[in-house]
Amino acid sequence: MNFKERAKELVSKMTLPEKISQLIYEAPAIERLNVPAYNWWNEALHGVARGGCATVFPQAISMAASFNDVLLNEVATAISDEARAKYNEYKKFGETKIYQGLTLWSPNINIFRDPRWGRGHETYGEDPYLTARMGTAFVKGLQGNDDGVKYRKTDATLKHYAVHSGPEALRHGFNAKVSDKDLYETYLWAFKYCIDNADPSAVMGAYNRVEGEACCASERLLGDILYGEFGFSGYVVSDCGAICDINNNHKITKNEAESAALALNNGCDLNCGSAYKWLKTAVALDLISEEVITKACEKLFEARFRLGMFDSDCEYDNIPYEVVECEKHRNLNIKMAEESMVLLKNNGILPIKDSENKVIAVIGPNADEKSVLLANYNGTPSRYTTILRGIQDASNGRVMYAPGCHVTKENPIHNDSIHIEEAVIAAKKADIVIMVMGLNPTLEGEAGDAYNADLSGDKADLELPKSQRNLINKIAELNKPVVFVNVSGSAINLGFEDENFDAVLQCFYPGAEGGKALADVIFGKTSPSGRLPVTFYKSIEDLPPFEDYSMENRTYKFFKGTPVYPFGHGLTYSEIEENWIDENTVELTNKGEYDTAYSVLKFEYIPHKNLCGFKKVFIKAGEKLKVEF
């Protein structure tokens, strides 16, 4: 029997209450059928998340900046190795709890439509093509997809279907108005691409409505498009609490029973939340048939069979616990972090040479901050290297440090005092100043997790906090050589820094070894090769309102203004000349002095500018290389 048939047979032995119980993410055990309890909720956005120690790779937006989907696939393979290794041990306790299972609710392939969106850093940026390619590489790495393998390694889940992209504060009741053009060309494009190319096991329905229909219960989005047009053959899971939103916040239905029936009838098989407990009532009220429940249950058990949960011959059962945070993964992590660093400006100050003769002042509230390495939806690294520590370890000379200011508070409390004078002293004594500023995951993130409570995780504007602007101005006045490192998951207005400082680096949230990787770049062990996956605008004044889901005047494709740094921008330490021989062939010449990785981007004009290809290569100083698309 294949997995589908085995699932059908198993489910046929279940009572209606048992079947209903299995459609909820905290599926209880059915002992008489030897079905152990299973919690479907696990996360793996950039490493196994919330499940204890794991290799914490750079945040999704950072990995997008690598423009290297081959490397991302290796990263996802490492992640699924760790997820499996952990599951193999956790399951020995007889059941697997939240964040211990094989069903990974990653990647987030929403479009980073507006730079204010707090969760934007969970995505691969603003471009559907980049998102699609990265999403595909990631899903394949998670799921295994190895030739000749019987089982699936883990289940990847594309989220949040669909259109979802803020504001966070409104997400539980928001109705996104979207033209068909924007829907297909922007919001759904990567979902379709990933389904076509990576066969994802699952899709997660979003909190919001689209054109009046709740995403988790949308006839059009689920029935017509996802299962219909896109031919998706996996299961759909609701975002957590999204089914209750249908009555509580969207007010489409009157109660949980109606919401549950509406969602399940439209193809949302699994409920993260509790609404599906009312399915029994819904059956009694004739809002749903037992057949629909049975079918969903069969789909879910097919997935569990396909993951090898009920067999002893699964190829992945032998992945040992020792792979978790192994040296190989650490090195891969460093490599990905290096490739995700985006050099935005450099007047030649970088890389820093002869550090033994130089005093370096590292200044800024993000320099020695662990949280900016980890971003959100993260695991626990048992070792990590902050930016400060990375610079200390890599420099052969004296490194001074001064936080200089609090990340947001203009007047820190008395027992947490940070002296701007200390930063000025350090800068004055230094030959080179490295400022490490930006945001952190408590300032931009998901509603409920981020702590800027008034905005529920979103940003009000693109400026750095006043406490930091003050410090930046003070340091700028000294006219010292300054390397400015911006640590953030989203676009910041870096106009002042571009004008006033010698080099500007964007390092997003670079993972547990981010400090090591940044130091490798700063001291020239590696040439930077990242590119911006989002436009760095000057101001939100140049953009439509946050709530406006039209793509007009948004992203590099449709933006009418002049950004500080455009999508795709990113320098290396070398000088790469692109000579396009025809539309699918480019000859690269490394005319500079550094070996470097380099992403060639291919654009088409339909009629707007549109990324349609990219390929990352390594090219030595003096070398010529032909790249075919």
Place this chain on the structure above:
Amino acid sequence: MNFKERAKELVSKMTLPEKISQLIYEAPAIERLNVPAYNWWNEALHGVARGGCATVFPQAISMAASFNDVLLNEVATAISDEARAKYNEYKKFGETKIYQGLTLWSPNINIFRDPRWGRGHETYGEDPYLTARMGTAFVKGLQGNDDGVKYRKTDATLKHYAVHSGPEALRHGFNAKVSDKDLYETYLWAFKYCIDNADPSAVMGAYNRVEGEACCASERLLGDILYGEFGFSGYVVSDCGAICDINNNHKITKNEAESAALALNNGCDLNCGSAYKWLKTAVALDLISEEVITKACEKLFEARFRLGMFDSDCEYDNIPYEVVECEKHRNLNIKMAEESMVLLKNNGILPIKDSENKVIAVIGPNADEKSVLLANYNGTPSRYTTILRGIQDASNGRVMYAPGCHVTKENPIHNDSIHIEEAVIAAKKADIVIMVMGLNPTLEGEAGDAYNADLSGDKADLELPKSQRNLINKIAELNKPVVFVNVSGSAINLGFEDENFDAVLQCFYPGAEGGKALADVIFGKTSPSGRLPVTFYKSIEDLPPFEDYSMENRTYKFFKGTPVYPFGHGLTYSEIEENWIDENTVELTNKGEYDTAYSVLKFEYIPHKNLCGFKKVFIKAGEKLKVEF
């Protein structure tokens, strides 16, 4: 002219409002007299605190555990070097702000009377003699006291005068009832000793009342005893806001003007707070004479002159900024941390040898926690080594890590998930388990700074939080070799751990290099030599109520019960035999296999047991050594 005469001359040129302004800690500039603004508030409990980067030595209670006052004097010298180096740079900005000056409000020589007191870890423990010796060594190190030197290096401040020791929640209005015996024998003993032996520049008045009189305005405590009997010749500063407490909370006076007059008339020269702004009113109301104000002002300026603030030939002006966190201080920090580790139990499991052949599981919420290195009243280390990192760096074999539980929360929130199963997996796979449990400075500390809001920084009992007890029980069930490391600033009931685990180590709050030092001990690079400066009781049930200031049934001197570990307890890896030849001479024989530091304690019985001498020596394996008192 000497400093006193110069102060007198300068003050003679001031108007009454100017003089009053100088009695407040945020003393403004008097430009016409070339007096720069000076903020008197700075801290240096175990390193320059709150003033930016500095070497963060172990917390005071840890350093007390070293029973090594010679080493503590070296530490205090390093601290005053850093304070001076920082002041020398900060003053170039034309004034020095809070936490930038030379008047250091350290050490805290209160008696750790009750293990519940949150601020107990700021002290040198429960014994007046130990406190006195350590306080003296510390004050001398801070103030310089070098032969032939004209200026004072920094001002040390004995605090909190007097009797102060919790509860934190009540401190602003508490009236301590104390017998004369306890007052002199316990609470004031170390103050007198330090004044006799170290000539401290300043004393800080406490918040509380003693026998009805507010400490900062007490005729008996200040006039009769401090200035009278003890012959104290320095200045007295109020604790911050303590003068306003006299009317607001103690209700001794009706308003700030009366409080200010009462305090200053009784000898409290400097006000941390704002009450002394009402001195003008107090003069107008004839509550105080201008002469008293003038005299206090002269005392304060004498101190500033003595610190070299108005001269260009101060010996300490040349201490360069480079001493801050220099290698020499780092090594001293490691040494002090090593000597402060207290080995409470060892069945031979320690030191760990042949680590290359051993899998070690490091488990617990304090293993990778930076805050427990730093305690409170701390500076910012630009490098630090957590306990986990120290073990990872020192071990030659595999080190697994699992936090296992939250430090207090029994059910961590969903995005912060910690799996007890992960700890069990790690323990099962390990040859040796090192559990790193305990408290942190948000759970025990000062009212307003610590975050256990219901208790204002105090502890309710001596038990580890339930979340940790649960994990401890789970690990104990596995019957693995376990080294239990307790990280706390106060006594914890370690009865279960003593019974069930192979080794128990108390490491208090061990400073920025605490992880390195602990690893040196665990892997046998150094033999432990710390001793408990406080009694480790079984339960608060064995003690009088927290609010009871009688010493009856408190501390090793008067406690009638059986503690888990007594005051002074502490093992080495070797076996030291003490052979007392007479009451002042002891012959030590190192009969074990390890070279080790060792503190000889000398007790007298008057009639209760009473520490009256200690001396720390280094004794090689097989060596005999005579120690004279």
